[in-house]
Amino acid sequence: MLTVQEKPGRVALFVCKSYDSGQLDENVESAADHAGFPDIQGKRILVKPNLLKAAMPESAVTTHPEFVAAVLRFLWKRGASRISVGDSPGYQNALSAARAAGIYDAVIRSGAEWVDFLPGRQRPAPGAKLVKSFALASVLDECDLVVNLPKLKTHRLMNYTGAIKNLFGLVPGLGKSGMHLRFPDKVKFGTMLVDLGLSITNCFTFMDGIIAMEGEGPGDGHPYNLGLLLASSDTAALDWTAAQCIGYDPARISYLVDALARGGRDPAVPDIQVGPCRVSEVAAKDFALLPYGKSTSTAIAAIPAFARPLMARLVADRPIFHPDRCEGCSACLKICPAKALALCRNARGEFQIRIDDTACITCFCCHEICPAHAISIGRVFSRRAREKKLP
Ligand code: SF4
Ligand code: SF4
Structure with a gap:
């Protein structure tokens, strides 16, 4: 297993206006280097896109297949020995959803393998507040690094979904529904998400914020040309930055505050180094957000x-x-x-x-x-x- 918190608090923020392969290759590589991507020579990689449900790429429901393809090219180039790609939509067959989203084709074309997230295997969540262990996809045991590929979207329940929330997909199938039933309160559900997300310590995130989702996310909103690519080994810092890029105040989203604070940081002074772009230069001004609301x-x-x-x-x-x-x-x-x-x-x-x-x-x-x-x-x-x- 790789240790990847080499540059905690470092978030790469790049402008990337389209899914053109040349532009993507250049930005993925630059963002990885900026954020301290680890040496993966000879390592086994598990890639986790967002595959909420079967949906066309242009709907912005799932990670765009060209984005997935660019990251796969990058991982091969950096010397990965094996790349597995998978996700577990809540109720649909994962393979059918991946085909509909164009992700399966991208995986097979690149020479990577598609993997099923069933069965799950119990894994401890060190430092957890609420859930001390999770039944997660057993393929996790066979990888050195998780490469997390969230889509930047609004979220009806949690306001915002990105790096931490995407890792919830490591819970196979309807196990996710069980967590909703166990933690119906929004704040507690968020605590559980952070317990899970921060337990995946061998993780590096590339976020697809090129066409994001505004409005009634994560499944029923509208595509928004945001034109951003983010990368980091620090999931909490990346989510904090991405939420700011669409106009949210992350200090008002309890699970983002919790995630940042667990790293010993003060949400009032988050101490995140964002570059080469600044949030103020690229943040959307008219992104349709969902109200913060209370639990x-x-x-x-x-x-x-x-x-x-x-x-x-x-x-x-x-x-x-x-x-x-x-x-x-x-x-x-x-x-x-x-x-x-x-x-x-x-x-x-x-x-x-x-x-x-x-x-x-x-x-x-x-x-x-x-x-x-x-x-x-x-x-x-x-x-x-x-x-x-x-x-
Ligand atoms: S409400 Fe939507 S999900 Fe439910 S049965 Fe009708 S079409 Fe299907
Ligand atoms: S519990 Fe309520 S909101 Fe959740 S899926 Fe069932 S009907 Fe929908």
Whole structure:
């Protein structure tokens, strides 16, 4: 296993305007050198792109296949002896999703191998606050270095998703849903993410921020031409910087604060060396962000007990289902950790999702993976009034 925290706090921030292979090769190499990429001569590498679900590259849901291809070329050039690439979408077959996203072709063309993340194997998480060990993809045991390739996106539950959140994909399949059920509170869920992310110490990240996702990320937002590539061996510092590049104040995103503070740094004075570009030179001015919000359970806990059921309806954003767009694919039912959903038909013959609001933990996994844009998020006082009446 490689030790890669050679330059903690060092984040490479490069302008890269397109997925043109020449431009990518040059920027990947420069960013790696700037951020202190380790010597990988003869080493075994596991590459982890973001493969949330089967989606076309231009939708910005997944890491772009040209970005993956450029990093693979770089790794071969630096002397890797074996490169494995994989991810584990929440409910879909990983290979089918990788084919749809163009990533599988990029992997095979480069001479790397595609790997399955099943089965999982229990690994300790040293220094964890909440979860002392995780069942993670067993291929981790066969690699010297994890090369993390997140897509820069907004995230309905966590505000922002990048390097730390992408490593959550090392939990195979529906194990991720189990974590949502175990930690329905946003702050605790974030603590778990940091426990996991920082336990992968042999990790180097290249972030695809060339076409990022704004709005209703991570699965239903819009592509945004941000034109940035980031790299670092310090996942917490990279996420802090990337969040700033899209206009967030990372000090208001609890899991980013937690990640930075665990490295002994003061979020008020983060001590991150960003270069050669400065955040102020390249940060987006009009990126559509999601509101910071409070942890729902924290907000509801502050309300007197007698008023909680009513107030919970008013303060908590919840999924809203749109029968006119629903294709009846059942993906939301499969991924829902709380088993709160059922599929039926309404009087017009449309597919209609019924939800048990007393079971829903507002994790928004259903919203992330719906392929038909048939789920939005908002306040719902009365489902009967909001949605079309069911038979
Ligand atoms: S709401 Fe979306 S995910 Fe659920 S069944 Fe309809 S199309 Fe599929
Ligand atoms: S209905 Fe959607 S938001 Fe609610 S628990 Fe299920 S997946 Fe999560």
